[in-house]
Amino acid sequence: MKRLLYRLKTAPYFTGLILFLTILALNVVIQTPARFFSAANINSLVAKNLPLILITMSQGLLMMSGVIDFSVGVQVSLSNVIAIMIPQSLGLPIWVGWLCAVAGCVAVSAFNGFITTYLRIPVLLSCYSMVFVVKGLNVLIMPKPQGSVPPVIYKTYDSVLLGFLPFSALILAAVLLFWLYLKRTAFAKALYATGGNLRHAYSSGINTSAVRMKVYLIAGVINGIAGLCMTAMTASGDPNAGEVYGLKTVAACILGGISMSGGWGTLSCALYGALLLILTQNGVSNLFNFLSRAIPGFSVTNYWQNFASDLIILLALILTVFTNKAMMGSIKKQADYLALGGKRNEA
Amino acid sequence: MFEMRSIVKHFGSVKALNGACLSVKPGEIRALLGSNGSGKSTIVKIMGGIVRANAGELLMDGVPIRIESAADSRSFGFAVAYQELSLLPQMSVIDNIMLGHEYTRRGGLLDEKRRRESVRGLLERLEIKCSPDALVQNISPSEQSMVEVAKALSREPKFLLLDEVTASLHHDEVESLFRVLREEKAKGVSILIVTHRMNEIYQVCDSATIFRNGATAAEGPMSRFPLNEVIYHMTGTRVKEEAAAAPRSTAKGQDALLRVEHLTMKPKVSDISLHVDKGEIVGIGGLEGQGQAEYMKAIFGDLTPDAGEMWFEGRQLRLKDTSQAVKRGISYISGDRTKESVFSLRTIEENLTAGDAALGGVWSWVSAKKIRKMAGDAVERYQIKIGAITDSASSLSGGNQQKLAIARGIAVGPKLLLLNDPTKGVDINSRNEIHKILRDSSAEGMGVLLVSSDTEELLGICSRIYVFYEGRVVAELSGDQRTEENIVRAMIGGAPEGREEAGT
Amino acid sequence: MKHKNFAGSLQRFVQGHVVFMAFLMALAVFCVNIILNPRSLNRNAFGSILALTSLLALSGAGQTMVVITGSGIDLSAGSIMSLTAILSVQLMNGANQHIGLCIVISVALGALLGLCNGIGVTKIKLPSMIITYAMSNVITRLQFIVTEGKPTGSAAPALSAALSYRVLGLFPAILFYCVVLSVLLFVLLRHMKYGKRLYLLGDSHSVAHYTGIANDRMVLLTYVLAGILYGVAGLIGAGYFAYVTCGMLDVYTMRSIVAVVIGGAVLTGGKGTYFGTIAGALFMVVLSNCLAVLSVRDCVQNIIMGLVIIGVLTLYNRDKSVRQ
Secondary structure, three states, rough: HHHHHHHHHHOOOOHHHHHHHHHHHHHHHHOOOHHHHHHHHHHHHHHHHHHHHHHHHHHHHHHHHHOOOOOHHHHHOOOOOOOHHHHHOOOOHHHHHHHHHHHHHHHHHEEEEEEEEHOOHHHHHHHHHHHHEEEEHHHOOOOOOOOOOHHHHHHHHHHHEEEOOOOOHHHHHHHHHHHHHHHOEHHHHHHHHHHHOOHHHHHHOOOOHHHHHHHHHHHHHHHHHHHHHHHHHHHHHOOOOOOOOHHHHHHHHHHOOOOOOOOOOOHHHHHHHHHHHHHHHHHHHHHHHHHHHHHHOOOHHHHHHHHHHHHHHHHHHHHHHHHHHHHHHHHHHHHHHHHHOOOOOOO | OOOEEEEEEEEEOOEEEEEEEEEEEOOOEEEEOOOOOHHHHHHHHHHHHHOOOEEEEEEEEEEEEEOOOOHEEEEEEEEOOOOOOOOOOOHHHHHHHHOOOEEHHHHHHHHHHHHHHHHHHHHHHHOOOOOOOOOOHOOOOOHHHHHHHHHHOOOOEEEEEOOOHHHOHHHHHHHHHEEEEEEEEOOEEEEEEEEEOOOHHHOOOOEEEEEEEEEEEOOOOOOOOHHHHHHHHHHHHOOOOOOOOOOOOOOOOEEEEEEEEEEEEEOOEEEEEEEOOOOOOOEEEOOOOOOHHHHHHHHOOOOOEEEEEEEEEEEEOOOOOOOHHHHOOEEEEEEEEEEEEEEEEEHHHHHHHHHHHHHHOOEEHHHHHHHHHHHHHHHHHHOOOOOOOOOOOOHHHHHHHHHHHHHHHHHHHOOOOEOOOOOOOOOOHHHHHHHHHHHHHOOOOEEEEEEEEOOOHHHHHHEEEEEOOOOEEEEEHHHHHHOOHHHHHHHHHOOOOHHHOOOO | OHHHHHHHHHHHHHHHOOHHHHHHHHHHHHHHHHHHHHHHOOOHHHHHHHHHHHHHHHHHHHHHHHHHHHHOOOOOOOHHHHHHHHHHHHOOOOOOOHHHHHHHHHHHHHHHHHHHHHHHHOOOOHHHHHHHHHHHHHHHHHHHHHHHOOOOOOOOOOHHHHHHHOOOEEEEEHHHHHHHHHHHHHHHHHHHHHHHHHHHHHHHHHHHHOOOOOOHHHHHHHHHHHHHHHHHHHHHHHHHOOOOOOOOOHHHHHHHHHHHOOOOOOOOOOOOOOHHHHHHHHOOOHHHHHHHHHHOHHHHHHHHHHHHHHHHHHHOOOOOOOOO
């Protein structure tokens, strides 16, 4: 137990996990454990928010390698509109449309990677310009929300396997498994090094541009998949739905403990960060429902709920500064302890 | 056999290398010597593939080669331990050492066991005591330097290049490093060492190349280069044997401008007291990294000491911020131009008047005319060689940039000037001019506290010299005690005999 | 070889005269516009270009200062503008008697929100992008709470008149405020110690620190000033458009950042002028006006806009290569 606690305190996701557990506990209390942990509730939480979780992860990957991409949000919409429009207007089979959707996101990400790593345009500006471009593309492809998907797709997406396992969670698990593999390859080390200090990574013989390009490509694939999830979830297309996600994912990554300057964090940081956002919103809305039931005459508009959850997120962002400090402190302590000849993870 | 011929490299208008040549034979340890700023680091970086030469030839066994990237450099068998280190502070020691040449198993997975064993072996061989799992940001600076060497060694290079890695090493660490270097040399590895510590060179090096102003001044076996000869080639002038005319301070202890008592700041500074009188130039000597910089920064209000008291002009000095120090009449100039002393994007004029801009209310008016005059006067008075006064500061040569910084510090008329190695990487002429500026200013009553790793500089202008060693003062020298021998002995911690060659 | 030299000297020239280049590009786009559609050369179009440029330049004033500090970008610019615009319009409610109060409220609110941003950046030490983004979310939510989603009222007639009046039938009065502000900022940045310090610390926080500049206080002050400028810009925006919706001026966040950068500032700080920002604003407005006049669809406009920004940045805002 002590060992576990110690490991936790020195993990990059410490910040994200602490904040996530706090908000999870609040959610459970408000909603009562039985209702919160019911398969239906979990399923709806994951299924409804999977696109956000996935693009937060791709943003996390990018941030770990030292870049940022606001255009992940519009890329989700891009994938969404391509997946709908190719079968609808060209009459091609659905799977072709879906492949093209992912390919479209990969192409956008690759272009974005090209202008940041090879043209060396400051990353904030390049991805902002890309938001414009992709937003325009989306509307060009699909002028207004429309379209539909076969019922089998959204029914599968919403289904709960074996009575407890949401289908959408499987997709999430697949991405996480991919990261678990990636983390144990030389590429991950090169990724962290590139994010940590470009010059130092380069002088260690790493082709930093190629590493960044690869990260962009992986992010493109994940964004494409996120767009497909969005398609399956909404069962239609909307060219403008994704834009708000762009900056949200950056905040989620920070909440999870990924460093803005790169080279620090893991993908579980992004997961906890995204879940934190989702549960905050969920918890606040449930709390207000509960209050309006408990206190007669208490009624507020949705606006108050949004305000409350954004305020909580602002406070949580401020808290990350302190939890990160605590984590770095424990890592330092561990290093000092190890230097004295102690064994790993025992204190 | 690797050879570099007539290498040229500019950084903007600054010429770092101008026809430098260098060669290394297999199984040889070669020293690359030269004063600061003579282009040693640049040529090492060209070999490492992180700087592109503007002109010149590289020959490997007589065959011309091109190094286009750091990865190229590695494939030719080079491995570099950089002075400013190429480590990633947020990654573990293992990850850092193995970075760029990982052991992998089937499916691209890392072979954790082999990585760990190989790193453990290296750490043991170099006698580095840190844990392989510790993050590099959490190990001591000297361990970091050793890890940097381990990282280079782990690549099993044909050419090992060490750029001033010994600067922050302790005595026993240097010993184990040299043992490993001799072993590598026996295996036929060519080694190039850049260092300022002369005694080390005589211990391990077979031959030397000496740079001056970006060009090769001399080359040959170590036996050809006794210390005098090395200094001659580095500076281009014979050392004159005249005793430094003792610049004596007229004032005595009672009107101390600055009095520091028992200043302690763990782990760098322990219990150091000193005083500076009005119109006196006081020197602080010692090898790099013995706590001098931290001490100065504590006086300047940049770092907060753990214990100790400071008195300035008879009043207690308790600073929360550097801006308060400047308001009280204390200026700080450092030799670290990029980080601490020169605003490279801004113009020469703005640099010269930055000290003035830092004083006074934020809303106070700045007259363009007055600023122009102030800057013009400073340029003239301190003979700074500039193009136009509205050029950016990065257009100046290193020596002139440094004069710029010092002129800025003096322009606000401080009562005390703190100088942290101000002539680092500055050519001999500018250095003499800077010294003259300091002498003139101190004659007008300004107190100067000067940290320098250059013994000659300390002897030349300081009336009293404190020598730091591992965060303590090991000697306070004034009057006749101010000799090079005394300083050097104190610098190496009053080391035992056998290391005397350092001073000769 | 010769070709390379030419490209090199062209790049040097462009990088040395960024403000000039931005004006030149704006002029070029405007000429293209006239050639393609001669009818667009009329008083009305010209006046609206000037008016929109002025508004963008006003909103870019605070952003310019924040970018110069080198502590990042301010993503709350647009939301602060929207908030003060909404509050002013509600308060004025089509009558003139509360104009003075509105000015006071806009300034005070801008200062307060800027102070929050500044504290987040300097004391709590969050990345400026993150803290200002989170702040902007909260501010936007506040707008919805205050107005219940449907802002009512309209700007005071006097204010609207003072902003949309056309001098000589051509120059919009809002241009006058922009000119006044640019003179003020010129004095502030060039002739006051504040400006001198701002550029110095933007160049290098650490060198400024060792020169004795109190960086944190300066950055804090800059965010407060920027907040005030956004507040005032919001009020002016409300007066100019005469009606408001929640989050109406939010687009000015990103637009102002792009204008600042096209005007020659770098996001790492220490470089940039307000004249540059005005030039950048002019370029943006002329470009989007040109696209609108050519009756290009909105979405294609966006695509072209994005690609043009990338092109312009490639010309003069590239990072240094890893290899020297």
